[in-house]
Amino acid sequence: MSLAPVTRPPETPPETRPMSRREWLLSDRPQSRTQARLGRAYMTWRRFSANRLAVLGLCILLALIFVAIFADALAPYNPVIGNLAGARLLPPGSEGYLLGTDDQGRDILSRLIHGSRLTLLVVLLVAIIAAPVGLIVGAVAGYAGGWIDAVLMRITDIFLAFPKLVLALAFVAALGPGIENAVIAIAITSWPPYARIARAETLTVRHSDYIAAVRLMGASPLRIIFRHVMPMCMSSLIVRVTLDMAGIILTAAGLGFLGLGAQPPLPEWGAMIASGRRFILDQWWVATMPGIAILIVSLGFNLLGDGLRDALDPRESGQ
Template sequence: MATVYELLDWLQSDQPSSRTQARVSAAYKLCILLGKNRLAMFGILIIACLVLISCFAPVIAPMDPYSQNLQARLSPPLTEGHLLGTDSLGRDILSRLIYGSRITLLVVALVIAIAPVFGLLIGTVAGYVGGWVDSFLMGLTDIFLAFPRLVLALAFVAAVGAGIENAVLAISLTAWPPYARIARAETLTIRSSEFIAAIKLQGARPLRIVVLHVWPLCISSLIVRVTLDMAGIILTAAGLGFLGLGAQPPSPEWGAMISEGRRFILDSWWVATFPGLAIFFVSLGFNLLGDGLRDVIDPKAHKS
């Protein structure tokens, strides 16, 4: 037990003895504050369930999501062997929803790996260099912001062709400008701080300053923005799938499932309803997590 108390004292120390201790202690305190937010924890629960379902899809799914049984087409929910019913080709909707979670997570992960990184690069360069570079990069950012996200994604996919890879590129193309704006605003504040001036006096080059000192201070704001944007990314991916420009049949993509089910919405409501509910709950989970992170990370939210 003494070891546990020592660990807690080490985590809660107000005077960390090393940079590692400071970072771990900050992460611990962040988790404690986040744990007190019930809505944020509910969002984390939804996202954790999504991850687990996608990882263990072959074990959880009761049937092959691609297996067709025309004799059981459009079977209602709670039919024997089909908890959520079947679609127009007799495929089990529950199994297709479970495997569709993999496509959703894949799109989210790839967009996270592309858009925030590119936006961070553009924003920090614009904010740190300034001058005509700032004007040019922010002008380019404003051009992208002028177009509605879904319209720009549709134009890109229509130009290069349908498919999940092109859909990811299209969503990333429309998602990076807000991150660039946030990174630029943070960089402008950090650039004029005293510790940056001290680092310059030590002979540090601009690239080292940006990578080692500016980027880490921009990440917290970007993380909050990323979690809040996940719902929009999922909806955009579903919109492309609904229009036939995302994942192609017979992939169990949720937007494509809704598109198929809209033809039977009056008589066989379950075909489109359950994929729509899946999109709703996953989007809700990311929104709740984003709101919780914003409340925890924003120091203004904790004024006594």
């Protein structure tokens, strides 16, 4: 007696659940370049936001940008014109002056708020000038090699042989005092470390398979450098630029302190410290308040740079 085969009813496919936005970003099989780029950016942000000190540094930077943009609305008094008759060298909290006044009767808080614009301007201009120069020099030297590498790196070594502030003083002395010349001098002295980093990154990728494939496709050396080599150096360069912002602020403040940066009556923090050093024993707030502002902003950039280093290079953070 033969048994008839038992036929099972077809299995119903499991209910398909729509993919959430987080799952779409964390997918290990991205369906497009946009999804892959957004996924990498999301992972970078997760690593960055896990570092509370880095988030604190980002908040300080955002606060600096906010204060610089809305300085006219936030400053309670005129930063340039003071009240010599009745508001000279008032201590913090006196007569509505939260941080006190200086020897010209000007509100220190208002001068600090407007001075944030100069600080942010110097930082941005130096980064815009120095970082691309260093990136191009380092990428060209690392990819070309030979005598081009030797010449460019020896020029870089010459700049690195001098302390940054001393070299900036020399250039400002030759160009003349002023905020524009100070920016140029700081930018001239800031590009060599970026060139070193870009060269090291280029040396690690110039013999990669994808660079060889691009070269076999007929791409010119300039196209390879600008389209394929330089983007690989950007993450390390961004981290180094962020970490250097504190040094740039201190260099600009040093030039202002020596009278070679922003000229009076501009509310530059270094110049404010220089004008207040005569009253450091009795009216300590005149020089202390801008010093605290420089300390907080420099600390914020350092914390932000450390967080970016860990987020952009997971090997450093052990992830």
